[in-house]
Amino acid sequence: MRFTIDKNQFLKGLLIAGHSIGNKNPNPMYLCFKLELTARGLEITGSNGDITIWTLVPNVLNDKEIIRNSSLGSTLVNAHVITEVVRKLEGEEVSMEIIDNVIAKIDDSKATFKLNCISAEEYPHIDFEKAGNPFVLSCGDVSALVSQTAFAALDKDTRPILMAINLRAEGGKLTATATDSARLSRKSVAVDPSLRFSVNVPAKTLADIVTLFEGNDSVEISANAEKIIFSFGTTLVSSRLISGEYPVSSSIIPQNFSFFLEVNAQQLLGAIDRVSVLATDHAPVVKLSMDDEQVEVSSTSDQTGSGVERLTTIQYTGERLEIAFNAMFVTQAVRALGSEDVVLSFIGEMKPFVIRNPKDDSVVELITPMRTR
Amino acid sequence: MRFTIDKNQFLKGLLIAGHSIGNKNPNPMYLCFKLELTARGLEITGSNGDITIWTLVPNVLNDKEIIRNSSLGSTLVNAHVITEVVRKLEGEEVSMEIIDNVIAKIDDSKATFKLNCISAEEYPHIDFEKAGNPFVLSCGDVSALVSQTAFAALDKDTRPILMAINLRAEGGKLTATATDSARLSRKSVAVDPSLRFSVNVPAKTLADIVTLFEGNDSVEISANAEKIIFSFGTTLVSSRLISGEYPVSSSIIPQNFSFFLEVNAQQLLGAIDRVSVLATDHAPVVKLSMDDEQVEVSSTSDQTGSGVERLTTIQYTGERLEIAFNAMFVTQAVRALGSEDVVLSFIGEMKPFVIRNPKDDSVVELITPMRTR
Numbered sequence: 088m089r090f091t092i093d094k095n096q097f098l099k100g101l102l103i104a105g106h107s108i109g110n111k112n113p114n115p116m117y118l119c120f121k122l123e124l125t126a127r128g129l130e131i132t133g134s135n136g137d138i139t140i141w142t143l144v145p146n147v148l149n150d151k152e153i154i155r156n157s158s159l160g161s162t163l164v165n166a167h168v169i170t171e172v173v174r175k176l177e178g179e180e181v182s183m184e185i186i187d188n189v190i191a192k193i194d195d196s197k198a199t200f201k202l203n204c205i206s207a208e209e210y211p212h213i214d215f216e217k218a219g220n221p222f223v224l225s226c227g228d229v230s231a232l233v234s235q236t237a238f239a240a241l242d243k244d245t246r247p248i249l250m251a252i253n254l255r256a257e258g259g260k261l262t263a264t265a266t267d268s269a270r271l272s273r274k275s276v277a278v279d280p281s282l283r284f285s286v287n288v289p290a291k292t293l294a295d296i297v298t299l300f301e302g303n304d305s306v307e308i309s310a311n312a313e314k315i316i317f318s319f320g321t322t323l324v325s326s327r328l329i330s331g332e333y334p335v336s337s338s339i340i341p342q343n344f345s346f347f348l349e350v351n352a353q354q355l356l357g358a359i360d361r362v363s364v365l366a367t368d369h370a371p372v373v374k375l376s377m378d379d380e381q382v383e384v385s386s387t388s389d390q391t392g393s394g395v396e397r398l399t400t401i402q403y404t405g406e407r408l409e410i411a412f413n414a415m416f417v418t419q420a421v422r423a424l425g426s427e428d429v430v431l432s433f434i435g436e437m438k439p440f441v442i443r444n445p446k447d448d449s450v451v452e453l454i455t456p457m458r459t460r
Numbered sequence: 461m462r463f464t465i466d467k468n469q470f471l472k473g474l475l476i477a478g479h480s481i482g483n484k485n486p487n488p489m490y491l492c493f494k495l496e497l498t499a500r501g502l503e504i505t506g507s508n509g510d511i512t513i514w515t516l517v518p519n520v521l522n523d524k525e526i527i528r529n530s531s532l533g534s535t536l537v538n539a540h541v542i543t544e545v546v547r548k549l550e551g552e553e554v555s556m557e558i559i560d561n562v563i564a565k566i567d568d569s570k571a572t573f574k575l576n577c578i579s580a581e582e583y584p585h586i587d588f589e590k591a592g593n594p595f596v597l598s599c600g601d602v603s604a605l606v607s608q609t610a611f612a613a614l615d616k617d618t619r620p621i622l623m624a625i626n627l628r629a630e631g632g633k634l635t636a637t638a639t640d641s642a643r644l645s646r647k648s649v650a651v652d653p654s655l656r657f658s659v660n661v662p663a664k665t666l667a668d669i670v671t672l673f674e675g676n677d678s679v680e681i682s683a684n685a686e687k688i689i690f691s692f693g694t695t696l697v698s699s700r701l702i703s704g705e706y707p708v709s710s711s712i713i714p715q716n717f718s719f720f721l722e723v724n725a726q727q728l729l730g731a732i733d734r735v736s737v738l739a740t741d742h743a744p745v746v747k748l749s750m751d752d753e754q755v756e757v758s759s760t761s762d763q764t765g766s767g768v769e770r771l772t773t774i775q776y777t778g779e780r781l782e783i784a785f786n787a788m789f790v791t792q793a794v795r796a797l798g799s800e801d802v803v804l805s806f807i808g809e810m811k812p813f814v815i816r817n818p819k820d821d822s823v824v825e826l827i828t829p830m831r832t833r
Contacts, residue, residue: 168765172737198734199767200768201765203765391575
């Protein structure tokens with residue numbers, strides 16, 4: 088294999104495929120990229136066994152020659168090392184040549200690197216066969232499904248299925264649900280009514296995939312019982328699924344409430360941020376005290392003291408209510424809604440409450456309160 | 461104690477004094493600020509036992525009233541908590557009032573905090589008596605003494621005295637020396653010829669102090685056998701010294717060399733950075749190979765491969781020489797010189813070499829080479 092390639096396009100491809108590579112892996116193949124120069128261009132594959140990314144650096148892009156002076160072939164090279172070498176080279180073009188199947192010689196006009204490499208035949212077989220009936224969504228819809236829910240997934244593997252986002256297509260809606268069992272986030276977008284499936288995709292994987300969408304408008308998705316494949320631009324991402332039934336019914340969101348608070352999102356976030364400054368543990372508890380005269384956000388710590396702030400731009404409907412919650416849960420939920428105002432709807436002091444954007448009913452955030460002291 | 465204070469000036473004072481406060485300290489007093497409202501203004505004192513900072517927020521600054529509505533007094537309050545509370549308040553003014561000696565009530569127009577506090581009498585006695593004959597230096601000179609040497613001090617306490625910068629006044633020069641025994645940095649500035657002392661100040665403390673100089677032109681320094689005091693603007697910093705004889709003689713820098721390389725600093729740094737990308741350990745070894753035809757920077761790792769770069773803007777005088785070194789040592793030394801070109805002077809393959817700015821002989825960096833493989 089031999090080629091001369093535009094440095095920035097090469098680096099871009101390496102960085103995309105690099106999203107699949109961790110710092111450690113018991114299988115050394117999963118710390119390597121497979122580089123394969125074919126008639127289409129340079130194909131870069133990276134995998135950690137759970138997520139696999141394939142991306143193509145094409146020979147020609149927007150009428151500009153990206154790859155020249157090429158001789159087809161393939162190799163495996165340490166992903167981290169080649170990415171850092173290419174990143175640090177200063178030339179506009181980089182040349183790469185495999186010597187005796189064991190040395191990848193990389194140079195620009197100034198510096199020369201000889202990287203240890205091995206035969207591409209050592210690489211595990213990767214199957215990018217479409218997984219099921221493919222459907223197409225806008226990148227914006229997929230990004231919203233993920234960014235408005237992923238933060239609510241469990242971040243430790245005490246219950247692996249809760250580390251997933253459940254994607255469920257039914258009745259013309261694709262709904263993403265994530266929960267760590269103390270809170271739940273749900274977002275829906277419209278899809279073809281014929282679409283019907285339910286899969287559990289690791290939330291961290293999805294959050295990572297949507298960062299790769301830049302420059303693309305739409306993404307093709309296909310899923311079966313084992314895997315889900317995202318295809319956009321010249322990139323394919325395949326992720327394993329988490330098996331099992333997702334333990335949340337579609338009717339978990341309460342529908343009837345007695346208390347309603349509409350408030351400016353930034354003011355609520357600012358007040359929670361300020362009063363939780365006194366918290367001495369990692370999950371500050373903040374209390375909302377509401378009646379028809381005033382709404383206060385407060386927090387108390389035996390060790391450091393107490394803080395209270397009155398909200399001004401509010402509209403409250405209901406009897407007097409005090410409700411305490413994990414400050415981070417409400418902060419992340421309000422941020423995820425991304426709206427100017429938010430509506431909090433309550434049933435009672437110890438019942439889960441929901442937070443919504445009053446102008447968008449496609450997303451709902453459900454939070455279990457904490458016991459007030 | 462009661463006062464209303466300009467929020468930004470209050471925060472500035474808290475942040476200055478906060479440089480003395482660590483995250484943990486067996487003595488809870490050392491996690492507190494002493495706040496004392498006197499006729500001069502608000503005096504804030506913080507200490508961790510080794511370094512103590514006192515700073516004054518004056519009643520009036522540049523004809524602007526900073527503190528008003530005041531009633532003298534004092535208290536002790538958790539340093540981290542009050543700093544974060546004041547940082548997060550949004551009002552231009554903050555009011556503080558001590559209630560029953562146990563509550564510090566802090567509010568702006570929107571939020572109210574009640575912080576636990578205790579009587580200022582609990583605070584350890586702090587002695588800011590001048591330590592010896594004071595002398596005045598420009599802040600720029602002190603910053604240069606520190607920033608051009610501190611990185612070479614030992615960063616672990618296997619040999620505490622090497623964690624210090626030695627400041628030695630003699631013969632009209634104040635010389636800062638730092639060494640971890642594998643490299644040494646030395647910088648001198650002119651002082652009054654009558655000045656004569658030698659003290660060992662913790663390098664980390666000095667590096668921290670110089671960051672507080674902003675907005676000041678000169679600093680008054682006084683030292684005795686136990687402590688050194690820096691006085692600038694309305695701030696005093698007192699640091700304990702490390703006792704013992706500094707184990708480096710003034711004649712440690714070799715004077716006669718056989719090989720000289722003059723090179724553009726950025727080019728040398730760039731080449732070292734690029735070739736050391738292949739290093740798999742934390743102290744990458746880089747080699748300079750020099751003769752009258754070419755100078756190459758290279759690095760080899762059994763695991764990943766090798767990289768080599770030829771330097772172009774060079775002038776080399778001497779026989780062929782190969783010398784290997786810790787890439788970080790040379791990088792930090794060249795950066796500390798801050799010059800366009802640097803001159804490396806060598807005696808031989810295994811002898812310490814020096815790096816200088818050809819236009820400034822007040823600073824010298826000495827580095828012990830490593831064995832080439």
